[in-house]
Amino acid sequence: MTADVIFCVLAVVSVGAAAAMIVSKNQGHNALFLVLCFSALGGIFGLLGAPFAAAVQILVYAGAIMVLFIFVVMMVDPRAGIPPERRRRAKLLGVGMGVVLLFELGVAAWGWLGKTASPVPPAGGPAGTPIAVGRLLFSEYVYPFEITSVLILAALVGAVVLGKKEESEP
Amino acid sequence: MNGFAALAPLLFLVGGAILVLLLGTRRNGGTNSVQAAVSIAAIAAAGFSAARLWGRAVRAFGGQLRFDEAALFMTFLFLLAAAMAVLLGMRYLVRHAMPRGEYYGLLLLAACGLVIMTATINLLIVFLGLEVFSVSAYALSGLNRRDDRSAEAAAKYFLIGSFASAFVIFGLALLFGTRGSLDVHQLALPETGGSSALALTGLALVVSGLAFKIALVPFHMYQPDVYEGAPTPVAAFFAAAPKAAGFLVLLRILVPHFQTGIRNEAIIEFLSAVAVATMILGNFAALRQRNLKRILAYSSIAHAGYMLIAVISGDPAGLLFYLANYLFMGVGAFAAVIALGGPGREILDLDEFAGVGRRYPWIGGIFTVLLLSMAGFPPTGGFLAKFYVFSTAVRAGHLGLAIVGVLTSLVSVYYYLRIVRIMFMKEPERELDVDTENPAVYLVLFLCLYAVLQLGLFPGNIITLIRQATASL
Incomplete structure (x- = not known):
């Protein structure tokens, strides 16, 4: 029952944050709404009894990738387009969002720490734990896993070649 | 059969890509x-190791x-x-001052993704392979950094391609949720029930x-x-290769459905509507274009x-034969565009082609044969391919589709022959470089003609x- 309630809250927050991200015209808000959405998703993963996916979702997406994103947004100065009387409202909204975010992170952490919240106990032992995921990655799913490394190589080369400054031909 | 023999074609392609990229960092080895x-050596090695697998029904990594x-x-x-794209690129990259090692490397990775x-x-x-191809393709289309249109192409391709990937992954989630497997043989739709709609x-x-x-x-x-x-x-590489991969996957997904016969009507009606719209829109939009590369793009649609x-x-046999033909027609047509280009600049506007056929009869002649093949004139492969496809459609009871196909092919003759007419019948306005x-x-060009x-x-x-090949499907 508690799990259902938590799921409903997380689902509403994640969909709402995704919608708000699309509607909002401020790049900084966009990025923060995306963090909120990702965190809520992390909580849902935790509820489903996939602690590894939940932790990775929050560490990698909400943590690392979004921090990079916000760095870039800050460099192009998102406040240039906002009139001053709206800044106060924006600040209040920011505080509110921060509180919600903290709450979400707490829920997410509780989701994967407290196993009691798991509504679907995974069959056949602790699937979804880091050990189980790691074992699957290097046995049953080693082929897709290695393809992913080729994918990352292609993305890396592509990003470098499109991003680097043009040099004079020798 | 161990896994390494099955992996060999992929290993050669990825290894070749890494080697080319590393060579690019050296001052002497990077010519x-x-x-x-x-x-080319990596592609040939991959081809050889693939040829050794023919007829041995190779499976690895649990299928x-x-x-x-x-x-x-x-x-x-x-x-x-890929080999033809490498050959086409050799001089083009120098002419347009494009990064070379990255071109060859990304091309090999793209081919690897398709395989x-x-x-x-x-x-x-399938999804991972599609992504390996797509990511390489986005970068490849933006390689010409002196041209804003190249950057535009890369950005557009990236955005639209990301949408397409999101579609696929959402669909895969639904399929996995309802069927419990992503094997195409397990995906045949259930008879009734709520999961059928999902x-x-x-x-x-x-x-x-x-x-x-x-x-x-x-x-x-x-x-x-x-x-x-x-x-x-x-563009020459994009013309045929990704289409071929997409069509084979489509075939693999649809064949089990056609065999069980559940929801057959709905699927066939949907696909027929798409086919009719594609033939009509592709051909009629091509009529209005003045840019040769855009004409070829609409013709490929x-x-x-x-x-x-x-x-x-x-x-499937008709499809594979058509794909093999289209590979050579598509690559050949773009090769002709490259052959008629000047240093640092390509001729793309139709009016500028006035008289090039007379000035360069060999290139113009081969281009003409390739265009006639696209339009479906005998004795070219394009004619046979269309003949097989349309006659099988009639035999399978899709008379309407075959009629639309023949009529739109007639429309296409106009814009293919217009290129030929401008190349041979018009007086050149000025000397081309x-x-x-x-x-x-x-x-x-000769390979494609042959x-x-x-x-x-x-x-x-x-x-x-x-x-x-089709017996193994």
Whole structure:
């Protein structure tokens, strides 16, 4: 029952944050709404009894990738387009969002720490734990896993070649 | 059969890509011809190791890697397209001051992605292969950094392609949720029940994602812009190779459904509507274009419509034959565009082509044969391909589709022959600055001419291969 309630809250927050991200015209808000959405998703993963996916979702997406994103947004100065009387409202909204975010992170952490919240106990032992995921990655799913490394190589080369400054031909 | 023999074609391609990229960092080893030679050698090695797998029903990684004959046939097509793109690029890259090592490396990775995509029946692997191809393709289309249109092409392709990937992955989630597997044989829809609708939605999303890659109407919008902006050798590679991969995957997904017969009518009606829209829109939009690369882009959309007829009438052999033909017609047409280009600048506007056929009769002549093949004139391969597809459609009871196909082919004759007329019948307005020191491009042109005539006049050998390939589906 508690799990259902938590799921409903997380689902509403994640969909709402995704919608708000699309509607909002401020790049900084966009990025923060995306963090909120990702965190809520992390909580849902935790509820489903996939602690590894939940932790990775929050560490990698909400943590690392979004921090990079916000760095870039800050460099192009998102406040240039906002009139001053709206800044106060924006600040209040920011505080509110921060509180919600903290709450979400707490829920997410509780989701994967407290196993009691798991509504679907995974069959056949602790699937979804880091050990189980790691074992699957290097046995049953080693082929897709290695393809992913080729994918990352292609993305890396592509990003470098499109991003680097043009040099004079020798 | 151990896993390494099955992996060898992929290993050669990835290894070749890494080697070329590393060569680019060295001052002496990084010359253009060395890098091109390494790329060609890697492609040849991959082709050889793939040929050794023919007829041995190779499976590895619990069936996740599966080189059946259909996958091997496609692999040969991709490798040929990649090899021709390497040859087309050699001089073009220098002419347009484009990064070289990255071009060859990304090309090999793109080909590798396409091979991964076709050599499996697991849709998760299909998705990963598709992504490997797509990511390389986005970068390839933006390689010409002196041209804003190239950057535009890369950005558009990236955004639209990301949407397509999101469609596919959402569809895969629904399919996995309802069917518990991503094996194409497990995906045949259940008779009734709530999960049937979800599975159908998932299937529709996956097919839409593939339609983006094949550029079927209404998912074709990006294609003309990408072809126009991308470097021409890259456009030549895009013309046939990704379509071939997309169509084989489509075939693999749909064949089990056609066999069970559940919801057959709905699927066939949906695909027929798409095919008709694709043929009509592709051909009629091509009539209004003045830019040669855009004409070829719309013509490739129209050809995808004809190929979809082969899928609908359950005719894998016709589809593979059409794909093999289109590979040479598509690459050859872009090769002719490259052959008629000048140093640092390409001739793309139709009016500028006035009289080039008389000035350069060999290039103009081969280009004419390739265009006639696209339009479907005998004795070229294009004629036989269309003949097979339309006659099988009639026999399978899709008379309406065949009629639309024939009528739109007649429309297409107008814009193909208009290019020929401008090349040969019009007086040149001014002397063109054509770079004729380009032997690699001439090699590709002759290869395409030979292939189109061979497929049209003596198709026996390749049809034997195609029969073996379709038997493995």
